Amino acid sequence: MRPDLPAIHEIWVYLSGSPLLALILTLAAYQIGVVIYERTQLNPLANPVLIAVTLITLALAALDMPYATYFEGAQFVHFLLGTATVSLAVPIYKGLPSLRGRLLPLSAALLGGGATSIVSAVLLARLLGADETIVGGMYAKSLTAPIAMGVAERVGASPTLTAVFTVTTGILGAALGRFVLDAVRCREWWQRGFAIGVAAHGIGTSRALSVHPEAGAYAGLAMGLHGVIGAIVIPWAISALR
């Protein structure tokens, strides 16, 4: 007999009241996602964020844990988004020399692509009858997720929907980009990489990196520049149009 041992439900009550459970759940689910992603030779459809979100959603349903309780613990991970955004300055700084001699085509690709991503998504969604909550989630979806969510907060859109649409856009861009680039007969690696980075941010960049180092470098630069310029222009444009 071990009368001093607490009953299992007491352990459970204790654990679910601390941030630890949500943190373990978040990191473990993401780690499983990374392992699967690596096992599938970095297939964009096996995206670690997508896998982690699916696993955590299932776990929350199984544990009967409300999202608010989960987020209370997971907010410690969430808080680092801002810090990660600031540290994006380093890859942008390192990529700047690649702009030399190509400033005109790259600026045109960035501004043209950026405008196309927001206008086409908003118009298509409205045309097909999506409500304004959904349309709001489309505004920043081609920016890198940490910046996109910051922009969403500023323009009164849902950061959650923005995160989901952003990740989906990244996966779609990484999976379909090659076919679109071939269709428009774009053959230079730097142009291909940059176009993917403008449209599909970080997920597109890891895809480009796995195909060709030059494409990867330009994709990363496009993701960084689109993030910064989008964060400055999109809120102004949206508040001006309202």
Add this chain to the structure above:
Amino acid sequence: MIDGLVRILVFQGIGEIVAKFIVPLVPGPVIGLVLLLAYLAWRGSVPEGVELVSAGFMRYLGVLFVPAAVGVVLFWPHLQQQALAIAIALVGSVVATVAVAALAAKLLSRSGSDAP
């Protein structure tokens, strides 16, 4: 590494303050990013600690937006109802964006080929 984290957090703090009091439309961390970029350009190199912290964040960027993305459970009925519109908008938009960006880069490159 701590020195790098301190520098990045200080830039984030300055960015948040500038956003709060001067340019409320731009997210604070993005202003911090721009200020850090200016600092790196002025310095002409990336301090070792900043480099380390940044590399860590870039490697595991994905995990940071998992907590917010899990909030999709709250929107589930909403998303299911409008799934078709969302799917068409996202696919159409990403295809158009890649095409426009690639064409713009291609057409504005001198002579269309980079062969030396």
